[in-house]
Amino acid sequence: MSIFNINKQNTNLDSKIVAGLERLSHVFRILLWEKAKEHHLSPIQIQLLIFIQYHDSNKTKVSCLAQEFNLTKPTISDSIKVLEQKKLIQKFTDISDTRSYSIQLTETGKKVVLETENFINPITEIIAKANEPDKIILWENISNLIVGLNKLGITSVQRTCFNCKHYSLKNESHFCSLLNQKLLTQDIRIDCTEYETA
Ligand code: SF4
Structure with missing residues (x-):
């Protein structure tokens, strides 16, 4: 239905x-x-x-x-x-x-x-009022949705960590070898200037 x-x-x-x-x-x-x-x-x-x-x-x-x-x-x-x-x-x-x-x-x-x-701006202003933990959950879900749509071939260009050659999952944590640092959910990017396709 x-x-x-x-x-x-x-x-x-x-x-x-x-x-x-x-x-x-x-x-x-x-x-x-x-x-x-x-x-x-x-x-x-x-x-x-x-x-x-x-x-x-x-x-x-x-x-x-x-x-x-x-x-x-x-x-x-x-x-x-x-x-x-x-x-x-x-x-x-x-x-x-x-x-x-x-x-x-x-x-x-x-x-x-x-x-x-x-x-x-009207959307930015509403998001700005949310508390940090809620924003992190929202961002995690939005970035997963974007990656999911990319995997289905619906969105073509994605300069996101999940498609990047510098990204890896280390001990269940996101990691960027270029920046040499652990990436928290809020650090995951969807348009990174250093992005290189994996
Ligand atoms: S280079 Fe950019 S896109 Fe690639 S893993 Fe690092 S932060 Fe993410």
């Missing part, structure tokens, strides 16, 4: 959790839409600007962005074209492969990021 069937949902915790996550995904979409409308951009264009702002140029090529956002290269290229027309990004040709280019923000693009990335 469907989790959207109210009778099942109200008598089954798994269904309630999934329905709750689905409702949260609506909230993220609505908050992002509001900001996108203010700047006459689409939600994906805002997401691209924010991603480009915080990632190295080797991750801001069209092919990487397509993988990151689970979209096709033509879809990303269309968004990039609009962002370039609006003078929010600049393309830099790769000297080792002149057919490829990476993307960086212009000063105007950085300003738009500053004005839009706070779309997430």
